[in-house]
Amino acid sequence: MKLLLNIKKENDDLGKQVNNLAKIIASSTYIKNCLALLFIIFSLSLQAQDISYDDGKKYTLGGISVSGNTSFSDQTIVTYSGLRKGKEITIPGEDISTAIKKLWNSKLFSDIELYISKIEGNTAYLEIRLSDLPQLNDLKINGVKKSKVEGIINDNKLKKGVKVTENLITTTKNFLETKYKKQGFLNSKVYINTIDVKDSVQTARVNMVVNIDKGEKVKIKNIVFNGNEVLKSKKLRKAMKSTKKINRLRILKRSKFIDSAYQADLGHIIDAYKENGYRDARILSDSVIVNNDKTISLQIDVIEGEQYKFGDITFIGNTVYTNDQLTRMLRIRKGDTYNGVLLEKRIADPSKPDALDITNLYQNNGYLFSTINPVEVSAKDNVIDMEVRIVEGKPAYFNNVSVSGNDKTNDHVIYREIRTRPGQLYSKANVVRTIRELGQLGFFDAQELTPDIKNPNPNEGTVDIDYVVKETGSSQIELQGGYGGGGFIGTLGLSFNNFSIKDIFKKEAYKPIPMGDGQKLALRLQASRFFQTYSFSFSEPWLGGKRPVQFSTSLSHTKQFLFNPITRDADKSRRFNITGLSIGLAKRLSVPDDYFTLSQAIGYQHYDLKNYNTGLFTFGDGSSNNLSYTVGLSRNNTSVDPIYPTAGSNFGITAKVSVPYSLFSDVDYTALKLEREGLSEVLSDANNSDAVRTAASTRISEIDQERYKWLEFYKVNFKGDWYTQVFSNSKLVLKPSIEFGFLGAYNNDRGVIPFERFYLGGDGLGNFALDGREVIALRGYPNQSLSDQDGGTIYNKFSLELRYPITLAASAKIFALTFIEGGASYNSFRDYNPFNINRSAGVGVRIFMPAFGLLGIDFGHGFDPLPGQTVKNGWETHFIIGQQF
Structure with missing residues (x-):
C-alpha cells in the first residue's frame, strides 16, 4: 500500500506546501523528475510511510474505501473529497491533492491520509484514512465567579459539540489574557487542558478545563516625571484622569494600571502643557518599572519647550x-x-x-x-x-423628518414634541432640544434616543433626519401589603403613563389597555381596618392637541376610623372623612424662555369630623372647608434622562392661597381670640372642677369650629435642584438642592390654621396625610420627628448628593449615591434660623424599573439629637417608594 498524501492537524502549513509541490510535479514533467526525490523526503517529514511516485500516469478509479476514527459515513467522506468511482485520474496529480484539500478545508478532521490500496492494470483503488476532530463534551472554567462563566462561553463560542482545534484553544487563551490585562490584571495567566473522553460512543470527544489565574491587579506605587520644571509633578499626575498612584484616602479613583487608559493619560499630560501655553511639549519616553513588592512605577520623561x-x-x-x-x-x-x-x-x-x-x-x-x-x-x-x-456653505433645510421605533406611542404624540419641521432651517440646538423633550416624556429609553442625520446634500442644501426611539414600559403597578397601625394594610395602585382615553370604548385597543396618546391615568386604593383611601387622577399634556397646555384633574376620598382600646378594633361611629377635588392647567411659556411653565389649579377639600377627638385638630365634631387657588412658576432644563439627569436645573415656586374670608365676615375674631385665650387658662388651671374644664373645652371647640369653618391661609413653597457632571463626559453627578416653605395667615387674630402644615424628617412618604400636610424627607431621623406634633409653619432644607450610575439600561436603571443634608422646622419667624439645622449624612441606592417605578434604600446618620433629647440620633434606615430625591 502506497501513501500518496498525509496531512495532520499540527502540520497544517506543511500540508499546504505538500499540496503545492504535488501540483507542480503533476503539471511539469521536466521538474517532476528533478524534485521527485525531494518530494519523497518532504513527505516522510510528515510521518508518512515509504512511497514511490511513478510518472504521472492515468488510471480509472475502481473504488474508494474509508477507514480510521470517524463518525461520518463512507459516502459522506467520498462526496467531500470530490472523487468518484469510474473517474479518470492522474497519479500523482492534481486530483489527489485537490481531494485532500477539500477534506482538510471542511475543518472536521484532525489528520488525513490517502493510500493506493491496489492497482489492477489501468484501474486504481484508493483508501482514505482519517480521524475526526474531537468535539467539546464538557467544559469547566476555574478562577472566576459563576456569574462570569456564561459570558466567557458566549464570547469564545465554547458550546457543547463545537470542534476543538488548536486554533480554538489558542484564541480562547489569548482572548482571556488580553481581557484581564485590560482590566488591570497584568499578570493574568490562562491554562487550557483537554482530556480525551473514553466511552462507548465512537465520536471523538474531549473535556476542556480552563484555569484562569487573574492574579492581583497591578497597582502603581509611584509616577515619576523627569524634565518638568514649569509644571510640577503633582499637577501632571492630576492631569492623568485614570492612571493614579496608590493613595489609601482616594475613594473614587483606585490605583490600577490599564495600558489603554495609560496611553490616553499620556495625551492628557500634553494637553495640560497646551493649556498653559507650552504647545511644543513632548513625551520623550515612558517606561514601566516592576517593583519587588509586585507593584509598578511609571517613569515619564518630558520636554516642555517654551511658552507661547x-x-x-x-x-x-x-x-x-x-x-x-x-x-x-x-x-x-x-x-x-x-x-x-x-x-x-x-x-x-x-x-x-x-x-x-x-x-x-x-x-x-x-x-x-x-x-x-x-x-x-x-x-x-x-x-x-x-x-x-x-x-460656510449653503444654509441647510430639513427635507424629511421622521420617527422610527415607536410601536405603542402614536406618531402625533412624538411629532408635537419635535422642534424640527420639513422646510425649516437646520438648527442643531433644535435637534438637541428635541432629544431632551422626547426623553422627558418617559415613554422611551433616554439612553437610546438617537437623531439619525440622513442624505445630507450640500449642493441642494437639504438634509433628512430620523429620530430613532426605543420604547420602554410606561405603566406601573403598585401592589403591596403589610402590617402597620395595629392591622393589615393593603395597597393597589395602577398608573398608566401613556394612556389613550379616546380608545377607552374600543375593544381592540385593550392590549392590555388603550395606549399611545401620552395621557396619564392613575388609580389607587388603600385600606385597613382603620382607614380607606380612594383616589383617581387624569392628565392630558396637550389640551385640544394644538398647544402644550396640560389639563389635570383629581378626585379623592378618605375615611379614617378611631381606634377603640377596649375592643381593639376600629370604632366606625367615630370617624373623619375627607373628600377632595382639583382641576388644573399648566402652560409652557415662551418668555423668559420656553423652559418655563406656568401652572394654575383650583382645589377643594371638605373635612367632616364626628366625635373624632385625637388632638390632631382643635375640634372633634363639625366640618371644615378648604377652597384654594394654587399658582406656580417652574423651569426645567435638565438633560435627557428624567431618572438620571446629568446636567441642567429644575426649580419651582408655588403659592397656594385661600379666599380672605375674614375681610367679608362680620365675626369679631379679636373677641374670639381673647375668649379662647381665657378659656385656655381655665383648662390649664388644675384647681378648676372637671365640669368647669369640660365646659371650657366644649366652648373652645365651638370657637375653633367658627374660626376654621372656611380655612383662610396663604402658603409659599420653593424648591431648586441643580445637576453637574463632576468630570467632563463622566456620569458622576453632583446634585445640590434647596427647599423652603412658609404657611401664613391674613388675620393674626384668626391665627394660622392647623391644616396644610410641614412635617420634617424621615423618608418623606406621606402616609395618613389627612390634613393637607406636607411631609418633607430628611434622612437620618425618624419620620416627621423634627417638627412639633401640630407641624411647623416654616421649614428649610439643604442637601448635597453625589450620584454614580451602576446601569442605565431600559429594563432597570440603578444608581448609587452618597449625601449630606440638613434642615429644620419652625413655628414662627421669631424662631427662624436657617443655620440652626439638624444635620445628617449617609449612602443609598436607587432602582427604577418601568413596571414598579422608583425604589430605593438609604442609610442615614443623624448627627444631632431629636427635639427634647441630648444624644445624637445615629443611624436610620429608610425605604423609598415612588419618589425621586
Whole structure:
C-alpha cells in the first residue's frame, strides 16, 4: 500500500506546501523528475510511510474505501473529497491533492491520509484514512465567579459539540489574557487542558478545563516625571484622569494600571502643557518599572519647550457673521497665554452638544455644511498668529423628518414634541432640544434616543433626519401589603403613563389597555381596618392637541376610623372623612424662555369630623372647608434622562392661597381670640372642677369650629435642584438642592390654621396625610420627628448628593449615591434660623424599573439629637417608594 498524501492537524502549513509541490510535479514533467526525490523526503517529514511516485500516469478509479476514527459515513467522506468511482485520474496529480484539500478545508478532521490500496492494470483503488476532530463534551472554567462563566462561553463560542482545534484553544487563551490585562490584571495567566473522553460512543470527544489565574491587579506605587520644571509633578499626575498612584484616602479613583487608559493619560499630560501655553511639549519616553513588592512605577520623561502666547487672530471666509461677532464667541484675545485645548473647544467642543462655540453658532442657524479650521500662520518670538478659515456653505433645510421605533406611542404624540419641521432651517440646538423633550416624556429609553442625520446634500442644501426611539414600559403597578397601625394594610395602585382615553370604548385597543396618546391615568386604593383611601387622577399634556397646555384633574376620598382600646378594633361611629377635588392647567411659556411653565389649579377639600377627638385638630365634631387657588412658576432644563439627569436645573415656586374670608365676615375674631385665650387658662388651671374644664373645652371647640369653618391661609413653597457632571463626559453627578416653605395667615387674630402644615424628617412618604400636610424627607431621623406634633409653619432644607450610575439600561436603571443634608422646622419667624439645622449624612441606592417605578434604600446618620433629647440620633434606615430625591 502506497501513501500518496498525509496531512495532520499540527502540520497544517506543511500540508499546504505538500499540496503545492504535488501540483507542480503533476503539471511539469521536466521538474517532476528533478524534485521527485525531494518530494519523497518532504513527505516522510510528515510521518508518512515509504512511497514511490511513478510518472504521472492515468488510471480509472475502481473504488474508494474509508477507514480510521470517524463518525461520518463512507459516502459522506467520498462526496467531500470530490472523487468518484469510474473517474479518470492522474497519479500523482492534481486530483489527489485537490481531494485532500477539500477534506482538510471542511475543518472536521484532525489528520488525513490517502493510500493506493491496489492497482489492477489501468484501474486504481484508493483508501482514505482519517480521524475526526474531537468535539467539546464538557467544559469547566476555574478562577472566576459563576456569574462570569456564561459570558466567557458566549464570547469564545465554547458550546457543547463545537470542534476543538488548536486554533480554538489558542484564541480562547489569548482572548482571556488580553481581557484581564485590560482590566488591570497584568499578570493574568490562562491554562487550557483537554482530556480525551473514553466511552462507548465512537465520536471523538474531549473535556476542556480552563484555569484562569487573574492574579492581583497591578497597582502603581509611584509616577515619576523627569524634565518638568514649569509644571510640577503633582499637577501632571492630576492631569492623568485614570492612571493614579496608590493613595489609601482616594475613594473614587483606585490605583490600577490599564495600558489603554495609560496611553490616553499620556495625551492628557500634553494637553495640560497646551493649556498653559507650552504647545511644543513632548513625551520623550515612558517606561514601566516592576517593583519587588509586585507593584509598578511609571517613569515619564518630558520636554516642555517654551511658552507661547496668542497673537493676531483673523477670520477668513466669513460672510454671515462679522469678525467682531466671531471674536466675542471665541473669547480669546491677543496676548492671552496660548491654550490649544481651549482653542479647540471654542471652535468645536465635542463633549457638549449644546456648547457655546463657533461651530454651533453656525449650525444653530442653518449652516450644517460649514467647516471651521484654525491654522497657525506664524510663531515668531513665541507669539502665534492664527487664521480661522471658514467655509460656510449653503444654509441647510430639513427635507424629511421622521420617527422610527415607536410601536405603542402614536406618531402625533412624538411629532408635537419635535422642534424640527420639513422646510425649516437646520438648527442643531433644535435637534438637541428635541432629544431632551422626547426623553422627558418617559415613554422611551433616554439612553437610546438617537437623531439619525440622513442624505445630507450640500449642493441642494437639504438634509433628512430620523429620530430613532426605543420604547420602554410606561405603566406601573403598585401592589403591596403589610402590617402597620395595629392591622393589615393593603395597597393597589395602577398608573398608566401613556394612556389613550379616546380608545377607552374600543375593544381592540385593550392590549392590555388603550395606549399611545401620552395621557396619564392613575388609580389607587388603600385600606385597613382603620382607614380607606380612594383616589383617581387624569392628565392630558396637550389640551385640544394644538398647544402644550396640560389639563389635570383629581378626585379623592378618605375615611379614617378611631381606634377603640377596649375592643381593639376600629370604632366606625367615630370617624373623619375627607373628600377632595382639583382641576388644573399648566402652560409652557415662551418668555423668559420656553423652559418655563406656568401652572394654575383650583382645589377643594371638605373635612367632616364626628366625635373624632385625637388632638390632631382643635375640634372633634363639625366640618371644615378648604377652597384654594394654587399658582406656580417652574423651569426645567435638565438633560435627557428624567431618572438620571446629568446636567441642567429644575426649580419651582408655588403659592397656594385661600379666599380672605375674614375681610367679608362680620365675626369679631379679636373677641374670639381673647375668649379662647381665657378659656385656655381655665383648662390649664388644675384647681378648676372637671365640669368647669369640660365646659371650657366644649366652648373652645365651638370657637375653633367658627374660626376654621372656611380655612383662610396663604402658603409659599420653593424648591431648586441643580445637576453637574463632576468630570467632563463622566456620569458622576453632583446634585445640590434647596427647599423652603412658609404657611401664613391674613388675620393674626384668626391665627394660622392647623391644616396644610410641614412635617420634617424621615423618608418623606406621606402616609395618613389627612390634613393637607406636607411631609418633607430628611434622612437620618425618624419620620416627621423634627417638627412639633401640630407641624411647623416654616421649614428649610439643604442637601448635597453625589450620584454614580451602576446601569442605565431600559429594563432597570440603578444608581448609587452618597449625601449630606440638613434642615429644620419652625413655628414662627421669631424662631427662624436657617443655620440652626439638624444635620445628617449617609449612602443609598436607587432602582427604577418601568413596571414598579422608583425604589430605593438609604442609610442615614443623624448627627444631632431629636427635639427634647441630648444624644445624637445615629443611624436610620429608610425605604423609598415612588419618589425621586
